[in-house]
Amino acid sequence: MQRYFVAPEQFRGGAVTITGEDAHHALRVMRMKPGDKIIVSDGESRTVLASVTELIPQAMKADILEKLPQDSEPAWSVSIAQGLPKGDKMELVIQKGTEIGAAEFLPFESERIVVQYDAKKESKRLERWGKIAKEAAEQSHRHRIPAIGPVRSWKELLATIPDYDLAVFCYEREGDAAQGVGIGAALRKFREGKLLSLEEGRTPSVLIIVGPEGGFTDREAAEADAAGAVVAGLGKRILRTETAGIVGLTCVLYEAGEMGGE
Structure with missing residues (x-):
């Protein structure tokens, strides 16, 4: 499953928006479509499973389905x-x-x-x-x-x-x-x-x-x-x-x- 990092402000309510090169990669390289699942993290305290709802050349929008545990970072x-x-x-x-x-x-x-x-x-x-x-x-x-x-x-x-x-x-x-x-x-x-x-x-x-x-x-x-x-x-x-x-x-x-x- 494709993973993306975004800035915290790209999370809004129950949705998240992926922009820039990541959006281009999702559309042109990964050829994603509405309904595809992705994992998105703000690089700080939030990682979620989301479902793609909209794709345009400059942005990909997705609805948050659930919050995921952040359990892959080392203890030290x-x-x-x-x-x-x-x-x-x-x-x-x-x-x-x-x-x-x-x-x-x-x-x-x-x-x-x-x-x-x-x-x-x-x-x-x-x-x-x-x-x-x-x-x-x-x-x-x-x-x-x-x-x-x-x-x-x-x-x-x-x-x-x-x-x-x-x-x-x-x-x-x-x-x-x-x-x-x-x-x-x-x-x-x-x-x-x-x-x-x-x-x-x-x-x-x-x-x-x-x-x-x-x-x-x-x-x-x-x-x-x-x-x-x-x-x-x-x-x-x-x-x-x-x-x-x-x-x-x-x-x-x-x-x-x-x-x-x-």
């Missing part, structure tokens, strides 16, 4: 801070991270980034990334579209670390020869410690920090540690930058019980 809110990679790798991180369950993406600059960041192109880049997140959220039956923050400097990213209940700085040296702290140990320590002290009903927040193709410097690792992040490895093998965040996210959600973890 996990953000991926991604050192800017080259090419279209950030698009892959956003697409797959959204499918798995990331709540937010924070692109940032660091010492060893390979790509030449152009601030003039940021608005178009963020628009493209937002579209990818929306499509991936629809495909994976999410109830919310992950937020995508503006590109931050390294210092700006460090300043956000205290905002999270746990920040994991993914550093390949911690995985060398199985030495150092692994992300599994860091997550278990969090579960057995700080997680228990959180206010009941509050969603735990976790930040996964991943470096670009060139990795992180020792100085950046020390600064992350000083800012309150846990420096941890993702295993003995060196992962590509577009793989590391996805692996880290999966590990966190497993520990949160989303994938059969405890």
